[in-house]
Each structure stands twice: as C-alpha cells, then as structure tokens.
Amino acid sequence: MPTTSGAISAKNTQPASGRFVAMILAFVAGASFGLAGAVSRVVAQQGFTVSQIVVAQTWSALIILGALMIVRFRPRMSAKEALMLMGVGCAQILSGFCYYTAISMLSVGTAVAIQFQYVWIVVVIAAVANRKLPSKWVVLATALIIFGTLFASGLAGEFLAGGLQMSPLGLAIAFACAVLYGLFIFLNGKVATEHHPVTRSFFMMVGGVMLASILCPGFYVGECDMMTIVPGGIAMGLISSVIPCVCLAASASKLPGGLVAILTSSELPAAVLAGFLMFGEEVTPLILFGVVLILVSIVLSEMDSFIKKKAPS
Numbered sequence: 001m002p003t004t005s006g007a008i009s010a011k012n013t014q015p016a017s018g019r020f021v022a023m024i025l026a027f028v029a030g031a032s033f034g035l036a037g038a039v040s041r042v043v044a045q046q047g048f049t050v051s052q053i054v055v056a057q058t059w060s061a062l063i064i065l066g067a068l069m070i071v072r073f074r075p076r077m078s079a080k081e082a083l084m085l086m087g088v089g090c091a092q093i094l095s096g097f098c099y100y101t102a103i104s105m106l107s108v109g110t111a112v113a114i115q116f117q118y119v120w121i122v123v124v125i126a127a128v129a130n131r132k133l134p135s136k137w138v139v140l141a142t143a144l145i146i147f148g149t150l151f152a153s154g155l156a157g158e159f160l161a162g163g164l165q166m167s168p169l170g171l172a173i174a175f176a177c178a179v180l181y182g183l184f185i186f187l188n189g190k191v192a193t194e195h196h197p198v199t200r201s202f203f204m205m206v207g208g209v210m211l212a213s214i215l216c217p218g219f220y221v222g223e224c225d226m227m228t229i230v231p232g233g234i235a236m237g238l239i240s241s242v243i244p245c246v247c248l249a250a251s252a253s254k255l256p257g258g259l260v261a262i263l264t265s266s267e268l269p270a271a272v273l274a275g276f277l278m279f280g281e282e283v284t285p286l287i288l289f290g291v292v293l294i295l296v297s298i299v300l301s302e303m304d305s306f307i308k309k310k311a312p313s
Contacts, residue, residue: 022254026263027298029247034270036240038278043232050100051216052224053236058093058209060230060237061245065202073198081192085200086207088191091184092245093208097215098177105170109154114174116149116268119261121182126257129186137303138258144297145265151290152268160286185261189252197249204245262301265294 043053069075075082102111120142123134134142150156158164192200213219252260269291275281 018254022251023259023263023302025247025251026255026260027266029244029251030264030266031270032239032244032247033264034267034272035274036236036244037271038274039232039235039239041279043229043236046228046232048224048229048232052219052229053232054093054096054100055209055212055216055219056229056233057236057240058205058212060233061241062202062205062209062237064234064237064242065198065205065246068198069202073196075195075199075202077192077195077199077203081195082203082206084191085203086210088184088187089204089207090211091180091187092204093211095177095180095184098173098180102170102174102177105167106174107155107158107164109158110164110166111170111174112153112268112271113149113155114171115177115181116146116153116265117175117178118182118185119145119265121178122185122261123258125182125186130256134256134258137300138256138262141262141297141301142258144293144300145262148290148293148297149265149268151286152272152294153290154284154287156290157284157286182261185248185252185264186257188248189255189257189260193253197246200249201242201245204249205241208241259301262298265298269294 040050040053044050048056099111099115102114106114123138123142127134155164192203218224248260248264251263255263272281272283272287272291276283
C-alpha cells in the first residue's frame with residue numbers, strides 16, 4: 001500500500017477530456033497500489049521486514065520526486081502549504097503501517113475488506129464538506145464496492161471455510177487504516193491544489209520519510225543491508241509512492257472525493273491479478289465475482305455523466 005474535494009459542481013465543469021484523463025489517473029493510482037502489495041512480497045522474500053521496506057521506499061520516492069522537481073518543477077509555495085502537504089503524506093504512511101499491522105493480527109481477507117471501508121468514508125466526508133448529497137449512482141457504486149470487496153478479498157471464502165481470524169485490536173487498527181487512507185484521499189484534493197502534482201507529491205513524501213524514520217529508527221543503525229535493499233526500495237518507491245501519489249495529486253483536485261475513492265478501488269482487482277500472475281495464487285469463482293462487482297461499480301459511478309451526455313438538448 002498503500003485520495004478530495006472542492007465544490008462538486010465546480011469539478012463537474014471540467015472539460016470532458018480533462019475529466020476522463022483525471023479518472024484514468026485515479027484508476028492507475030489504485031492499480032499501482034494493488035501491484036505494490038505483490039512487489040513488497042518479492043522484496044520481503046529477500047529477508048527484509050515491512051518497516052525496512054517502507055523506509056526504503058519512502059526515501060527512494062523522495063529522491064526520485066526531488067530530482068524531477070529540481071529539473072523541471074521548482075516549488076513556489078508557502079511554508080504553510082508545504083507543512084500541510086507533509087501532514088497529508090504522514091496520513092498515507094501511517095495508514096500503510098496500520099494496514100501491515102492489521103494483516104499480522106487478522107487474515108489478509110479480513111484486513112483488506114475492512115481497509116476498503118475508506119470508499120464510503122471518503123463519500124461521507126466529501127458530502128459533509130461540500131454540503132451536498134452524493135448522487136444515487138455514487139451511492140450504488142459505493143455499496144457494490146463494499147459488497148464486492150467481501151468476495152474479492154477472499155473474506156467470503158474464508159467465512160464459508162470457517163477460517164475467519166478475528167482480533168478486536170486488529171479490527172480497530174484495520175479500521176484506523178481505512179479512516180487514515182480516506183483522509184489522505186480527501187485532503188489530497190484540498191491542499192495546495194494549484195501547484196504541480198510532482199511538487200505536491202515531493203512535500204507529501206518529505207512528511208512520509210520523517211514519519212517512517214521515527215517509526216523505524218533501526219533502519220539507520222545497521223539493522224538492514226542498505227545496498228541490498230536499494231533495488232527493492234526503488235521499485236517500491238516508484239510503484240507504491242511516486243506513481244500513485246503523482247496520479248492522485250493530478251486527479252484529486254479535478255474530481256469529487258467520492259468518485260476518486262471509487263476509482264481507486266481498482267487496487268483490489270489489480271492485487272488479485274498480480275497475485276495470480278506473479279505467485280500463481282488461486283482465483284476462485286467467489287473472488288472473480290467480487291472483482292467483477294468492483295469493476296461494474298466503477299462504471300456505475302459515472303452513470304450521471306453518461307446520462308447527461310445522452311440527454312437531448
């Protein structure tokens with residue numbers, strides 16, 4: 001692992017082409033997060049802990065984004081904006097730590113299913129902030145995603161097999177992950193949106209590096225082989241930080257928060273596909289059913305725009 005608001009009416013006035021590009025970017029961000037889980041398993045198989053991987057990926061992402069910013073996207077923002085973006089980055093990193101901790105206390109299916117509650121959390125936050133109820137299609141899409149996640153995550157299969165692993169503390173941490181990730185998505189479209197996505201992502205990653213370093217101080221005292229972890233850190237930095245952060249920073253300021261949350265639910269189908277292709281994981285009919293539901297919900301979330309286009313003048 002593992003983004004919005006502004007007035008909904010204003011964001012819906014985006015040109016059709018610009019809106020479509022923003023939707024694609026949000027979808028790509030979610031898919032990139034989904035792929036990151038599989039890549040992290042590859043890196044972990046080399047003997048690195050989750051904490052070491054998180055610190056390595058945040059530093060790699062910071063260096064990559066810093067290089068891009070120096071070459072082309074020089075920052076011109078206030079200290080207040082920079083600090084606020086750093087706070088947004090902290091929310092993202094902390095949600096990742098909560099997710100990995102929850103997985104150690106719950107089954108993967110249970111942790112993923114609870115983490116995906118961020119979808120309705122963002123819809124609720126955006127509705128309250130914008131003082132406008134979401135459309136019926138967004139509500140339906142959100143409900144389908146939550147329902148589909150029960151199957152795509154494998155939770156339904158675990159329940160039928162009688163293998164559910166429930167820990168009250170694990171459930172609480174997983175839900176905290178959902179809240180933090182929801183805040184990250186929402187705030188990504190609120191803070192310093194007039195600046196370039198690369199610049200915004202850089203300052204988010206500054207906050208992420210600082211928090212990750214505080215949570216994993218052993219990384220700097222010879223706890224891990226720095227040179228060996230560099231390739232994995234760069235891969236994780238690109239897939240789990242640079243690509244999704246830049247894509248979300250570019251899309252979150254142009255789309256309603258609820259829609260961005262729905263589009264980033266591509267994370268779970270991408271994770272299922274990556275697990276199948278990279279590790280030969282079984283894709284049961286129940287999991288496939290859940291994936292289809294999630295993809296259908298993404299289409300349904302744009303039904304309002306489709307209906308308006310088809311309506312006579």
